[in-house]
Amino acid sequence: MSVEDNKRLAAEAAVQEVRDGMVVGLGTGSTAAFAIAALSHRCAAGLRIEAVATSEASTAAASASGIIVRDFADFATLDLAIDGADEIDSRLWAVKGAGGAMLREKAVAAAARRFIVIADGSKLVQAIGAAKLPVEVLPFARAFAVAQLENLGAAVTIRPSYCTDNGNLVADCRFNAMTDPPALAAAIAAIPGALGHGLFLDEVDAAYIAADGVTTRLGRPA
């Protein structure tokens, strides 16, 4: 089984949780794309849902595949959201944002009554922290925000020639050791000009992880 097969299996398992009448948050990235495809097949077979998407790319993919996509700005809550991750551990702490969508993704995850991460087995780690941690930065405050992130111990690279869907920069942060993710999340959130980051510590309710063709669910059942 290839990595892509495992991404697809994890996505298909998560999409089984979607029920008629739900409003569903759609993630961003290659694994979320499999969820959009699986959802599209279910919609073609008669499932009636509405979706909101976490990026312009996912909006376009979902709309093109026949899923009704609404504006998240009109929804205070969602029934379910499904998204990929760059790292996830058994505490259901995740790092997201390699695709730069973490700000919208976190708003959608937080609004969802149930947020599911889908991933191939390579994303399951003993403890999060090895992956780069993306931070969305207001261009106006670029140098200040970078300096503040460096003060927190990060080696920071502004993602070259990149602009988020919100018109902002991404500062990719590498930490030698991420010893206290909740403290780090709070410290980054307190930086003026840092608009969002890829640490998801409170949002994930469950994860479907597929490795060698076998899908395992971590976290609480639907």
Ligand SMILES: O=C[C@H](O)[C@H](O)[C@H](O)COP(=O)(O)O
């Ligand atoms: O900004 C991107 C998102 O957080 C993605 O969900 C994450 O990077 C995982 O992407 P992929 O499924 O392509 O590995």
